[in-house]
Amino acid sequence: MKHLMIAAGLLSATAAVAADKPQLTVYTYDSFVSDWGPGPKVEEAFEAVCDCDLNLVGVEDGAALLSRLRLEGENTDADVVLGLDTGLISAAKETGLFAPNSVSADYTLPIEWPDDVFAPYDWGYFAFVHNADGAAPANFRELAEGESKIIIQDPRSSTPGLGLLLWVKAAYGDEAPEIWAGLADNIVTVTKGWSEAYGLFLEGEADMVLSYTTSPAYHLIAEEDASKAAAAFDEGHYMQVEVAAKLASSDQPELADQFLEFMVSDTFQQIIPTTNWMYPAVTPAAGLPEGFDTLITPEKSLLFTPDEAAAVRDQALAEWLGALSQ
Amino acid sequence: MAGRAQPVSPWPGVGAAALVAALILGTLAAVALRADTAGGFGPADWAALRFTLVQAVLSALFSAGLAIPVARALARRRFRGRSALIALLGAPFILPVIVAILGLLQVFGRAGWISDILGLFGLPPLRIYGLHGVVLAHVFFNLPLATRLILQAWQEIPAERFRLAAQLGCDGFTMFRLIELPMLRRILPGVLAVIFAICLTSFAVALTLGGGPRATTLELAIYQSFTYDFDLGRAALLSGLQLALTAVAALAALKFSRGDGFGAGLDRTIRRWDGGAPAVDACWIGVAAAFLLLPLAAVVISGLTGLFEMPALVFRSAVISVLVAATSTIVLLILALPMAMAVATGRHGIVELSGILGLAASPLVIGTGLFILIRPVANPVTLALPVTALVNAVMALPFALRILVPAAHDVVVRHGRLALSLDMDKRTFFTRVLLPRMHPQIRFAAGLSAALSMGDLGVIALFADPQIATLPLQIYRLMGAYQMQAAAGAALLLLLLSMGAFWLLDRGGRLHAET
Structure with missing residues (x-):
């Protein structure tokens, strides 16, 4: 004392x-x-x-x-x-x-x-980060139909998790529940925060993890490791x-x-x-x-205005919970 | 019983219990009073309540159920490395949650060691995510605790009982029925209640291992109320529900854990004449050790490379963590010893109850409540470390009481009447009889509390000052900055420090248990 x-x-x-x-x-x-x-x-x-x-x-x-x-x-x-x-x-x-x-x-x-x-x-843009040597899906539908395993964060406790919720909503609107239902079998697990998810991804627990398009820049610049890449989705990427x-x-x-x-x-x-x-x-x-030039630059930027985001948030969460709690 | 003369005074313990209850209920009230609206209870909350209860009950049953054969095997066998194994058993319990999750999944995950081995035989990877994964993780955390508590009760059976049983020609099963079963009936309800309460407040572990929002617990709902919705009323309501559930479990445990002790012994070395099947015991010990030590090995292996990449700052955090752990251990003993004595004299209801509440109190609610209470009089950030130490002590209190209460009870029952007839005053009884006789239990409780406090993130994140970070907070910060390797190194350092503190403090206890 x-x-x-x-x-x-x-x-x-x-x-x-x-x-x-x-x-x-x-x-x-x-x-x-x-x-x-x-x-x-x-x-x-x-x-x-x-x-x-x-x-x-x-x-x-x-x-x-x-x-x-x-x-x-x-x-x-x-x-x-x-x-x-x-x-x-x-x-x-x-x-x-x-x-x-x-x-x-x-x-x-x-x-x-x-x-x-x-x-x-x-x-930044939210994006799914994967190992550069593997193929990556080009959009959510491809991801849902494919075999790739992903780890995401819970929107109730994590900013990227909430970002993904709004990303799917901004890209698909009323079809969002359908997308989530399709993604359900790709999701290995949902974590409390970004660190758990990213740590599990680095351990090899999933093929992709929800993070940012800038994440590969960390590995490239700080660790001189070019093995990580972000998947470019053609629906556009949600911004933070x-x-x-x-x-x-x-x-x-x-x-x-x-x-x-x-x-x-x-x-x-x-x-x-x-x-x-x-x-x-x-x-x-x-x-x-140097190194930031290697990052993907999404063709389309998605972002709700603050009022829109506040208006769709609760409904998007209910859809997410409904689709993943089956 | 209350009317009879006692060699110890119950009042300091009652006072300590009142303080603890005031802290837990006071912080809850502070949060509730700050709320703009009375919290409502939605359908999602009922689902969270149901899942929380199911996983907590299953986790408690499996942890305690598996601990019985493991503790029995450890109690009956003497082998090289036994004491090291018993010390290591404490380790899963003290890891920061995030480190434990990564370690567990390195063994049991889709890409974990077991899945790798299955892959060699062309088998699909382990499917760990789901209710069974949550229970597995909680057993990983709590089996060691349950084993230690039950093992201690085993060691406290006077050697004379076993000798007498052997002289009378009791076989293994009869010995179990006559000596060990009554002991288990006395200790198990408390063990079950403690583990149930720990698992009630699970959040990150349940969510991650549960595989998604199906595994939503009350604690997640509390977190959501605070940050996502800023609905303090709902947070207070949910936290109150956790406390109420724990209180029910604790009262049930008190009711069921009746039965007398074994009376006095002469402190002889315990020798067992019931051989049993050594192979069965070896099997239990082997399986439990593998289950608990493999994820720890994963933590150690990941940490080894990172150990040399750690920034110097990590060591400063380590020093801070040691100071917090030391303070918190002292606070814990000041609270726990009088409380254990009060329980021993028969005033257990309220004291035991307030002792166990620390487990069920949501750290977020305690932290926020303290923040609300402290803010008008002082800057909470400058009090970050004392507050963290205090909250850690309260969180460790239930474990300390489970360790101290049976021993205090035995000392009072065995030596109380003699002390009174000798007209020994309470102070002399405390220093000459109680303290020396409870030495091993006190050391065990202190060791556990120090280790627990070292590894627990506690409330520091709510009060954090950039200059002052405990080691667990620094691990979270490193991970948040992509520095997973350095974080793994820091986690290994934390593991070593926690185990070191535990080993240093508990040594006396282990020596006693070892003989």
Whole structure:
């Protein structure tokens, strides 16, 4: 206990030293703040220009992040929240906790970005990742008819899982239940989160796993391993756009704006590809890292507007549960 | 019984029990009070309740049922490596869930070792996903615990009983009926209730091994209420249901686990004269060891390459985890010892009940509740480690009580009257009689709790500070960053640390059991 006290004491001591500088608190998901995520580099780079103390707080994942903000309400310590995605924007807006911002940038997203409350910082396409030496189906119907075994995540507990639900719904609409019924015998299992699914795939438990088109870039760049590929589906790929916003209750609104501007600047955007393994929202002047050019680029981008996503979500979940609980 | 003079005071234990109950029920109430709407109960929840109950009952029956022959074989046989095997038996229990799932499926999965062997003979791969997979995984986690608890009860039978039985010419079956069966009747209900309660809160294991949303448990529904729907009322309702089910199981266990102990012995070394068939015992021990050790071997093998790829940060997390485990073990003993003494004096109802609730309390509800309660007075993030240590201690309490209560009861029954007639005060009784006599059980409980706390993710994810991460959290972070190899290495380090802590603390217990 004594050591913990000392540890706690040290923590508050560092907080005290920084107290003479203004402090900006950013809530984000846990993998952003981890030492392998963008967090440490972002903190260093922003503190070099802001004359402030950037305090990153990690909360499990995007969905848990929103729950935390709803729990804290207007008393939240957060000035900025970073890490919600398009599927959560509608619910986030309903809370009325967020304030509009004036951030503008030449986004290199495959879609228009009209939202003035939530600014994007990175994006990606969901995709099934497989071993490059094996053949991959060209769409969901082929996948359902074939023998390939897949591992997916549960939409109730995982962002990619929810993304897949919306992907099938966006591509097939009312035919979605039929697609899920066809996929039922291809699904080896459904996991709580992305890590379990990806770990099982690497162990060889399935032929494909639901992840992102950018996943092979990690293996290529960080491990010099070209053996993974993402399957290009001709219905198009559903997108995930990750966004940040300023809290209306922030006591540092100028600093929060400065952070959001910084977020779409070259410095921040350069950090994203090889730490978050997603596409930056604004392609940096130096371009994307080598290796990203080998990735598949879907011909068609699918994405529900936040309101559409909120409207179809529950029905899509009921269809999914119905088809896979038989 | 309550009116009679006792050599120990029940009140500190009752106080500790009240604290634990206040923590569990208080956090639940905090969540419920924050809810905007009263939680409703939909058809999907009934399905989740049904599946949760079925898998928990089956898991408890299979774990305890298989543990009986394994514990009996271990109790009867002495062989080289026996104590190492008993120590290793604790391992599955302390692995972080995600590591255990990967290890299990490396052995039993579609592409696992067994499927590979089947493939050599042209047979199709094992079909592990389904209810049977869930039960298999839960048996993997709980068979070792059940075996240790039952084995301990076996070791606590005074050697004189076996000697007398042998002198009277009892054969193996008669000895089982007269000595061992009454012991099992006393211990089994508690073991069943504990495993049932653990399996009630299963989520990731049940979902993954169950193969899909058919295997939706109450804990998944709670998680969904928090993150997907943000329906705190429903989360509180479902969590309350888990607690109620556990309370029913615990009360049933108390009711059925009647029967007296074996009275005093002279602490002689146990010797057995009933040979039985050594081959049968060897078979049970062999099968159980293979079942439990193969997935561990898979974890070790995956971890070996990663062990040298681990970033230095992992070691800092390891130090933090050791500190959390140490704190949590101390807190646990401060709570568990008085509670065990209170139960021993006969005030067991409420104390036992609050002791077992820790198992059924959803970590998410406790964590969120604590967050709501702490936030108005302090920054929860700076309290992440003490809170994690406290919650881990409460979660380990039910196991500690199962270990400590029978021994405390025996000490009070055997030595209480003599101590009272000697006018020994309570303090002297505690330091001179109770502590020395319960030494092995205390060490076992401390070892288990330290290992458990080391491996449990607990509530740290809800309070995480980027600078402070326990080893299990660091493993999740590594995996989330695609670094599966390094994560496997960190998992191996965690396994070694947990086993090390367990071995260090439980050594006395094992020596006693070994003799």
